[in-house]
Amino acid sequence: MTVERQAGPRGPYAKSAQRANDILDAATKTFSTHGYRGGSMRDIARQLDVSLTSIVHHFGTKYALLEAVLERADKTETGTEVFDFDAACAEHGVAAATLERVRSGLTRPALLRLFAILAAESSEPGHPAHEWFVDRYRRKRESLAAAFAYDQERNRINPAHDPHALSRLLIGTWDGAQLQWLIDPSIDMVATMREFFEWKLPEATLD
Amino acid sequence: MTVERQAGPRGPYAKSAQRANDILDAATKTFSTHGYRGGSMRDIARQLDVSLTSIVHHFGTKYALLEAVLERADKTETGTEVFDFDAACAEHGVAAATLERVRSGLTRPALLRLFAILAAESSEPGHPAHEWFVDRYRRKRESLAAAFAYDQERNRINPAHDPHALSRLLIGTWDGAQLQWLIDPSIDMVATMREFFEWKLPEATLD
Secondary structure (H helix, E strand, C coil), X not given: XXXXXXXXXXXXXXXXXXXXXXXXXXXXXXXXXXXXXXXXXXXXXXXXXXXXXXXXXXXXXXXXXXXXXXHHHHHHHHCCCCCCHHHHHHHHCHHHHHHHHXXXXXCCHHHHHHHHHXXXXXXXXXXXXXXXXXXXXXXXXXXXXXXXXXXXXXXXXXXXXXXXXXXXXXXXXXHHHHHHHHHCCCCCHHHHHHHHHHHXXXXXXXX | CHHHHCCCCCHHHHHHHHHHHHHHHHHHHHHHHHHHHHCCHHHHHHHHCCCXXXXXHHHCCHHHHHHHHHHHHHHHHHCCXXXXXXXXXXXXXXXXXXXXXXXXXXXXXXXXXHXXXXXXHCCCXXXXXXXXXXXXXXXXXXXXXXXXXXXXXXXXXXXXXXXXXXXHHHHXXXXXXXXXXXXXXXXXXXXXXXXXXXXXXXXXXXX
């Protein structure tokens, strides 16, 4: 049969991968609306008209499912699927790369809402995703500080700044401006972030 | 009976006020852990060992209960119960008042978490508390812009700044720095906010 000569996974494996993907989509929707504690596996199963057992078969526990949702969202959000933020920082500097990423995020409010809700919910030390978020923010702070230090090496920004302080302040402003925009899209988030850079790093290239 | 000569509410009314207060405490705990959609009236009733009917009797709907929780928390957070932020802005300027309020907030992470979770959750336009938060942020932006303009009138800060842009940026930085601190209390939130003012408004008095 010609069908068997098609490239890529097929048959039961392709079906299983497709099912796992559908579960991740449904779980993203549920967790970004109800949070983790408020979102139930049963609700996710109902959306897809599959059994709870099928979800457990693919992901095991509810927390493992959340982790898979977050890892995939993080990859879309910061990784190579949409655009490579780290590479953009190295090539254009942190300021220009950040503005580009902010602009690209405007088309993905649901994903940004997922992180905003989960970050707030998991800030409580007893939350299952607490360590995941502590670690995510630690990595973000370190990689942005390194990117600012690289900007200084390349004479793109003032070497007198403490790159760690810059990194902390940028992450704070970014998250907070994003929350304002999620709540009220009439707030121009790109303008707020431009103002941040124009004030803080007037020497940086923004476009 | 001497008991009847005591000042203040007593008898059934005092009991009812105490019960309403207990319900608000339990609801605050539930919503700041599970969010609004994830928090159930049944769970709140169970914490207090009262019937669901008793909660409905005091607050009506789940949303009315949330609104009562938010109004009370907002009063504690921004109002006169802890300290009067607007009065502090007028007397000492926005920068010093903000730092004082940030310091006082460090003792109330649960309350700040409640706002962080609910703000993120309600950013979805279909959420019951959406309008409440849109309105809260609008009022915050306006009152901070007015306070910055007053600082300019009093020659406390550079009159060249746009007070609305300052307000937007301060709210963003504040919310974002607070989220970082809620997730990882080793991040010094007061230091981040000091840096913000030292950079953005070097002319302002901070202490």
